[in-house]
Amino acid sequence: MGMLLAYELEKGTERELKSLAAALGHQVKMVSSSNYGEPLGYVAGITGFKKTNAKDTGEKIGSEMLIFCGLDSEAMDALLAALKERKLRIPLKAVVTPYNIQWSSRMLYEELKKEHESMTAMKNSPR
Template sequence: MKTDAQILMYNFKEDERTRQISRYLNIAGISCKTVPVTDYLHPLGYLFGLTGFSPSPQFNLGGNFSDEMLVMHNFSQEQQTDFLGFFHRNGLAPVDLKAVLTPVTQHWSSLKLHGELSKEHTLMHKK
């Protein structure tokens, strides 16, 4: 069952957890792309193949992050709920940094989104 849903994955290790996530996405018909560090400056809209977006002319000379991040696009509410519940149902560690592509964030680079999600995550988990 192929859908229009797409997901970008960052910094996932080649391990059993990642294989389970990939299997889930494949069965659900969700297109998945692993984003290499060399693409971190391109607009998210470009990485998702949206019309009107071009690659960044800049080279990524050191901008990087090592934590996992997911960006979802064209997920229905049901797909999003089921995907996020998949981690809990299977006893898998959750992904702390995740986002849904928006009209604003489609213009952002992966580095900018990561920075914003990291700030939000830190604020939400402050004691």
């Protein structure tokens, strides 16, 4: 069973995602802005990670975001296909990795935002 960390989803999207995740055997955790400064490992409930009480602005990130934890490639493929089929569009998505597990949600958001802007610019540029 995998965990989906969800950020600032619209109510309809949240309801739809929870239904979809349950059907595929995954949990959804809605992350509150009070935890945006904590390591992803802690937010995901991964053993060995503790609350750090890291300083954060406490402000919302301003965009829907979805972080995948503990899904193998088959589960990830099934989930992404189901999201597409249900037309659940959450533009900022990432996987918890050994590289980013210590990052805060806000750090990951800032990185994803840059990548998304870069990919969008490349997609929209003339060739």
